Amino acid sequence: MNPRFVPGLSQSLNLSGCRNIPMRPFSTDGEEGGEETGLHSELENVDFELGNEVSDDVYALSENGVVLDNGNDECNSEIVDSVEFSNTSSSGSSSDNGRDNDELEKKSEFDFRHVASRDPIELYSELKSVERGAKLIRAEVEVLQDVFHYFAKSGWASNQALAIYIGLSFYPTAAHKFQNFFRKKCPEDVARYLISLGPCDEAVRFLFPVFVEFCVENFIDEIKRFREMVKSADLTKPHTWFPFARAMKRKIIYHCGPTNSGKTYNALQRYMEAKKGIYCSPLRLLAMEVFDKVNAKGVYCSLLTGQEKKYIPFSNHVACTVEMASTQELYDVAIIDEIQMMADPYRGYAWTRALLGLKADEIHVCGDPSVLDIVRKICQDTGDELHEKHYERFKPLVVEAKTLLGNLENIKSGDCVVAFSRKEIFEVKLAIEKLTNHKCCVIYGALPPETRRQQANLFNDPSNEYDVLVASDAVGMGLNLNIRRVIFNSLSKYNGDKIIPVPASQIKQIAGRAGRRGCLYPDGLATTLHLDDLDYLIECLKQPFDHVTRVGLFPYYEQVELFAGQLPEMTFSHLLEKFGENCRLDGSYFLCQHDHIKKISNMLERIRGLSLEDRFNFCFAPINVRDPKAMYHLLKFASAFGQKIPVNIAMGVPKYSARNDIELLDLESKHQVLSSYLWLSNHFDEEKFPYAKRAEAMASDVAILLGESLNKANWKPESRNMRKPKAAKSEEPQTEPRSDVLETEKKNLDYSRPQSLIKLYDK
Numbered sequence: 001m002n003p004r005f006v007p008g009l010s011q012s013l014n015l016s017g018c019r020n021i022p023m024r025p026f027s028t029d030g031e032e033g034g035e036e037t038g039l040h041s042e043l044e045n046v047d048f049e050l051g052n053e054v055s056d057d058v059y060a061l062s063e064n065g066v067v068l069d070n071g072n073d074e075c076n077s078e079i080v081d082s083v084e085f086s087n088t089s090s091s092g093s094s095s096d097n098g099r100d101n102d103e104l105e106k107k108s109e110f111d112f113r114h115v116a117s118r119d120p121i122e123l124y125s126e127l128k129s130v131e132r133g134a135k136l137i138r139a140e141v142e143v144l145q146d147v148f149h150y151f152a153k154s155g156w157a158s159n160q161a162l163a164i165y166i167g168l169s170f171y172p173t174a175a176h177k178f179q180n181f182f183r184k185k186c187p188e189d190v191a192r193y194l195i196s197l198g199p200c201d202e203a204v205r206f207l208f209p210v211f212v213e214f215c216v217e218n219f220i221d222e223i224k225r226f227r228e229m230v231k232s233a234d235l236t237k238p239h240t241w242f243p244f245a246r247a248m249k250r251k252i253i254y255h256c257g258p259t260n261s262g263k264t265y266n267a268l269q270r271y272m273e274a275k276k277g278i279y280c281s282p283l284r285l286l287a288m289e290v291f292d293k294v295n296a297k298g299v300y301c302s303l304l305t306g307q308e309k310k311y312i313p314f315s316n317h318v319a320c321t322v323e324m325a326s327t328q329e330l331y332d333v334a335i336i337d338e339i340q341m342m343a344d345p346y347r348g349y350a351w352t353r354a355l356l357g358l359k360a361d362e363i364h365v366c367g368d369p370s371v372l373d374i375v376r377k378i379c380q381d382t383g384d385e386l387h388e389k390h391y392e393r394f395k396p397l398v399v400e401a402k403t404l405l406g407n408l409e410n411i412k413s414g415d416c417v418v419a420f421s422r423k424e425i426f427e428v429k430l431a432i433e434k435l436t437n438h439k440c441c442v443i444y445g446a447l448p449p450e451t452r453r454q455q456a457n458l459f460n461d462p463s464n465e466y467d468v469l470v471a472s473d474a475v476g477m478g479l480n481l482n483i484r485r486v487i488f489n490s491l492s493k494y495n496g497d498k499i500i501p502v503p504a505s506q507i508k509q510i511a512g513r514a515g516r517r518g519c520l521y522p523d524g525l526a527t528t529l530h531l532d533d534l535d536y537l538i539e540c541l542k543q544p545f546d547h548v549t550r551v552g553l554f555p556y557y558e559q560v561e562l563f564a565g566q567l568p569e570m571t572f573s574h575l576l577e578k579f580g581e582n583c584r585l586d587g588s589y590f591l592c593q594h595d596h597i598k599k600i601s602n603m604l605e606r607i608r609g610l611s612l613e614d615r616f617n618f619c620f621a622p623i624n625v626r627d628p629k630a631m632y633h634l635l636k637f638a639s640a641f642g643q644k645i646p647v648n649i650a651m652g653v654p655k656y657s658a659r660n661d662i663e664l665l666d667l668e669s670k671h672q673v674l675s676s677y678l679w680l681s682n683h684f685d686e687e688k689f690p691y692a693k694r695a696e697a698m699a700s701d702v703a704i705l706l707g708e709s710l711n712k713a714n715w716k717p718e719s720r721n722m723r724k725p726k727a728a729k730s731e732e733p734q735t736e737p738r739s740d741v742l743e744t745e746k747k748n749l750d751y752s753r754p755q756s757l758i759k760l761y762d763k
């Protein structure tokens with residue numbers, strides 16, 4: 001069989017000139033269209049039988065094609081033990097060795113260059129027909145072993161082997177079997193040629209085309225299995241996933257600029273003029289805000305988020321979270337806000353999908369310039385027409401060099417103190433309210449959007465005493481806030497593993513919140529609490545925007561299902577892992593991280609009665625995987641769902657606002673559980689979640705209680721894992737927090753503000 005006729009091979013591998021195979025990554029450029037069937041049919045026609053000479057004991061393929069055991073050491077020792085070539089040396093005496101070496105040197109003086117130019121197909125045929133291999137002395141056998149060892153370890157060869165669907169995990173086994181085959185069949189001139197080369201790249205390049213012949217003939221099943229797996233995990237050319245959008249000639253308008261420059265405002269003007277429009281938001285909060293704003297202007301607009309569907313009669317417009325955007329409906333105008341989120345390691349895929357798949361004549365994307373180049377490239381792929389509109393800030397952003405000199409007493413009205421942990425936020429609030437006459441509103445990620453909005457309104461309203469805001473990075477996006485000055489309490493944060501400096505792009509985004517158009521202050525100010533941190537702040541603000549080269553992707557359920565078909569016995573979380581290992585992506589994309597999905601799927605592993613699709617959906621429920629209580633409720637929901645009984649909430653809502661931080665944390669958890677119930681009711685059959693209305697009412701009550709609790713909060717913060725919700729004990733059985741959860745929280749407890757980032761850097 002001639003690999004030059006195998007479609008897909010000829011373009012990835014230069015087999016005709018076996019000495020010049022170009023080094024290139026795994027590429028299947030040549031597999032397009034009908035060629036695919038070529039490999040199959042050819043492989044299927046081969047009369048395949050595993051050679052007896054290949055020992056099976058060193059390798060075993062598990063059901064899913066994973067090599068269970070293929071130690072190279074084992075393979076070497078086996079060869080030494082079964083030396084058959086040797087005719088002279090049987091002992092290891094030094095005189096024998098000397099003779100061996102002399103002989104070896106003499107033989108390598110011969111010119112074997114004619115071997116180098118041999119056609120690999122012919123050579124392979126000859127090898128097959130040879131009855132018995134050349135007789136070699138021990139030293140020669142050892143050199144040959146070294147050559148094959150080098151071949152088995154060659155990254156180049158294993159990479160090239162991917163092109164014939166020899167997977168990386170199977171490659172060592174294939175190389176070992178090839179060595180066994182070669183050892184028994186190798187003619188003298190070939191053996192001597194390889195010995196003269198020794199273990200080097202040239203030898204690898206000589207052997208590789210013969211190896212290809214060997215694999216294609218001997219590993220039909222493995223090749224087919226791996227090929228199917230790779231095919232089903234193919235995430236290349238994602239623009240072709242949306243044929244309807246591709247059939248349209250879309251106009252993309254990139255509103256490009258820093259924060260507070262009017263990007264969203266301008267895009268919304270076009271949206272409101274259109275007959276039918278969709279606004280895709282990064283946050284529920286922002287979707288709600290646009291929903292309110294647009295309806296207030298007399299343009300009927302519905303709201304669609306994972307948790308809520310508010311249909312406004314006669315509306316043609318919708319404000320939704322980006323994950324909920326429909327790629328089925330036709331629109332005149334679409335807005336994708338905060339387009340730079342395409343590069344977000346977790347949620348980026350939702351923006352990528354919206355940009356590639358929305359069926360709208362005009363798509364307005366708003367964001368900073370970091371993804372401008374990649375949007376340009378995507379537009380070339382999709383054939384869409386790109387227009388760029390560049391913006392400048394309405395009000396300048398000025399760094400206040402004085403800082404607060406480490407003293408929160410220097411806080412003024414209109415200040416927003418930014419801290420990067422919940423604990424820090426409450427410590428700062430407590431300190432400010434103790435040291436000064438200011439009252440603080442708080443905003444952080446674990447608060448429901450309604451509460452964040454209530455706190456924002458409280459802060460924006462000049463007629464009350466709440467004139468300072470203490471917030472996490474959740475303030476960086478989406479809220480209209482009358483901030484005069486942004487003060488960074490610190491410039492480092494805990495990333496779930498260790499304390500890291502906050503990335504410059506995030507600092508810019510947050511600092512940019514100061515001095516919004518229409519607010520009372522002439523310009524925006526940014527500074528730090530500590531003088532030590534000021535240089536880093538200035539450094540960050542001076543930095544140009546990131547230049548993103550890859551944006552996120554994640555498979556659809558259908559793609560995962562196709563992949564699962566190749567590995568039927570595999571658990572869902574392993575399946576995801578395997579998908580991550582085997583999926584192929586173009587250079588402009590990365591696979592979004594899915595650790596949180598894996599955590600949920602692990603937890604749900606033992607729940608019976610869930611289909612693959614059910615598991616997939618449950619894994620996307622919005623839940624903090626580090627909150628054992630929220631995870632416990634999700635487990636209960638899934639368990640009832642699996643048993644086909646109506647899923648109930650089994651949770652009460654306190655009547656009063658929180659009196660301490662433990663109760664506040666409990667309210668936060670409760671809201672999250674209710675929110676995930678609502679999300680599930682929207683993503684599954686509503687009949688299975690019959691208490692959605694009740695959950696909605698309860699969630700709204702909890703949000704109000706949270707707002708009231710925050711207004712009076714003057715207690716020391718607790719860690720989420722330290723709390724013991726005594727009051728809730730009787731009503732809700734507690735789960736054992738999982739070890740990984742405990743580990744993370746332990747690290748959280750260790751958290752303390754680093755003295756100075758600059759000093760850390762210097763170190």
Ligand SMILES: Nc1ncnc2c1ncn2[C@@H]1O[C@H](COP(=O)(O)OP(=O)(O)OP(=O)(O)O)[C@@H](O)[C@H]1O
Nearest residue numbers: 258259260261262263264265266478480516517518
């Ligand atoms: N032409 C305008 N007339 C009146 N108000 C405007 C105008 N342009 C922008 N604004 C207001 O200025 C503020 C900032 O505008 P906008 O939210 O559009 O900025 P942005 O560039 O999208 O900022 P961000 O990066 O924070 O999303 C908003 O309150 C908006 O309503």
Ligand SMILES: [Mg+2]
Nearest residue numbers: 263264265366
């Ligand atoms: Mg905006």
